[in-house]
Amino acid sequence: MEWELNSKEPIYLQIKNHMKLRIVSGKLKEGERLLSVRDYASELKVNPNTILRVYSELENDGLIITQRGIGKFVTDDVEKIHNLRKELSIELIKDFISQSKNLGFSKSEIINLITDMYEEES
Incomplete structure (x- = not known):
């Protein structure tokens, strides 16, 4: 497992x-x-x-x-799977944004964090 x-x-x-x-x-x-x-x-x-x-x-x-x-x-049903993947991603993003706001990050800081982390992962 x-x-x-x-x-x-x-x-x-x-x-x-x-x-x-x-x-x-x-x-x-x-x-x-x-x-x-x-x-x-x-x-x-x-x-x-x-x-x-x-x-x-x-x-x-x-x-x-x-x-x-x-x-x-x-x-x-590939479309059903694609839609679920999108829904799950949106949930994660909303949670991340909410928690980041609670930590005091601004919109631009959140965007920069995501961009930086995306580039590090690539």
């Missing part, structure tokens, strides 16, 4: 958010088959009902689909 569950939020929500990130980042590709409920629960050492809930919510969100008798798959 490439990440650790914590006790700060419900386990199912941590798993759901992690799967969303794997989908939007391309680590789980469009149309890729997911592990069975039992296999994923075993891998994460959680109750299968937890994974069942995660899969159900992701399916309700349109991020995964069920092919009866075959399994569950990541949606092949």
Whole structure:
């Protein structure tokens, strides 16, 4: 497992958010088959009902689909995945801006910080 569950939020929500990130980042590709409920629960050492809930919510969100008798798959709706990636990025940016304002940074200082960090990461 490439990440650790914590006790700060419900386990199912941590798993759901992690799967969303794997989908939007391309680590789980469009149309890729997911592990069975039992296999994923075993891998994460959680109750299968937890994974069942995660899969159900992701399916309700349109991020995964069920092919009866075959399994569950990541949606092949590229636009849906792109929109989710954009939504998640906007949430991160809003949080960053809010926290930066609370620290006393001005708009231009925030923009400069982002520009500097982007260039350092490139």
